[in-house]
Amino acid sequence: MCSSAYDPAPVDAASDASCRRPARRVARRRRMADHDGVTTDIARDHTALAAIADALRAAEIARTPIAPPSQTWPGLTVEDAYAVQRIGVRRRVEAGERIVGRKIGLTSLPMQQQLGVDQPDFGAVTDRMVLANGGALDVSALIAPRVEAEFAFRIGRDLPVSPSPTALEDAIDGVALALEIIDSRVADWRITLVDTVADNASSARIVHGDVVPATSRLRRELPGTVITLVRDGEEACSGPGSAVLGDPLHALHWLAKAIGAYGDRFLAGDVVLAGAVAASVPLVPGARWTAHADGLPPVSLTSTSQGSEASR
Template sequence: MTTNTATVGAAAITQAAARLLAAQRDSTPCAPVRDLIGRADIPAAYAVQTQIVEHFVAGGRRLVGRKVGLTSPAVQQQLGVDQPDFGVLFEDMNCPPGSPIEATRLLQPKIEAEIAFVLSRDIDAAVTAQTVPQYVEYAAAALEIVDSRIVGWDITLGDTIADNASSGLYALGDTVAVDNLPDLAAVTMSMTANGAVVSTGVGADCLGSPWEALAWLANTSREVGAPLKSGEVVLSGALGPMVAVTTGHAYAAIISGIGSVTATFTDGGHP
């Protein structure tokens, strides 16, 4: 758990954070940070993430939510890990519907489809998949554009946690009020790139259900003293394999019972 004590010193944690921050600042992927914090020292990895988040908040970026990562067996297999992680979302990560996304904002983007939740109130008590819906206002079809500051996506669990769970950008699409949601374990997802199917999955691929992912995040966040707050956006994790982003391509995901979401990537000029 993230409440355990890191086995590395403060200097290593600071060096790892500095390496990742430099990669983002210079738009140049860096070497993995596992040489500094280890491959699976989860407390150390979250300590690095915290330093990075604090740096950005001090610089004026505003926190608006959280993300759960590594919930899909397919994505875990792709990255060679066996448990979920979490990161934070900043206001400037949100990509408004219909607005092209400049690929130059990212280093090594990949895209995945998932369900996002917007919270109606603080989650200030322990929850389960059965009770956490009472804290949700609505769900949305979402695309998460994950990114890695680490060259070649050469990551272990420690590397990706330190790197804010490989957060990049996100886009929200159609929404459904919580009382009208279908069985989220049973929803199906299909994502296309320029009309060709590139990823498929079902709700059960996300820790058994996106509700399970939200409950895991809510409980873990409470344990580390950062409970989920009213109005926050939560990306609950991939419903299928992530795919590399190609500039000039338009991506669209359809999630049964919820709706669709789209994102188009440009080189900074026209789509």
């Protein structure tokens, strides 16, 4: 069992050292419309950054992992890695995918320890990544998938860039439980922070349960709400909301500021994943996965190995 022992007191996500923004070192910027594309900050040779994005995308399509970009391209910085990520996301959008949400990763101490990093990261969620609640996922479509349980939030109205904590909380109109399927296009999960950032924060698929109204009481109770991940009736993992930067809402504020540093913002209808409450577990085929917590409807997914995905 990978239950979380991380239960810190709530922190101010704007000041906590682990919640610092990515460093800004902008050489030039290309601005595109909200959710129709992304803004790309180029901190080094664009050709090299595009080559990394291409290599990661090719690995995903072929299901053949590559060596860590941090080894193949020594000196890759976090700023560079986010530029790689944004090139990759922009190409997904140009190919017809839609950005439907965001995710913050590495928000709990167990996940940071598991992957050997010391700060959160973030990525984009597109419509092609979203699975139906209760559906199935063929794990052979991925490389080395893992599953984690977390809270998901639905944004009820467009927000400005880098909103205040109050404005952000007031804009949340729904909360749900979610399963995030993470996967690494880097061989054997041998990743540093820059590797997972470039790889769209190791995103693969998400599924969330029924969304319930984000009442003030529900929001207040999130730090103490424990999510339990169950595999075929046996507990696989559990952790409280406080494992996510002290409060999942702190994680959302960190993420709003982080994407705001690139000119992006939360829009009405976005589904935002706040980060795992405990360390991830391998998504083995032939299992039924369910996450449950008091006060929220459960979410479930069946992992299969049939050579094709279902219920996308």
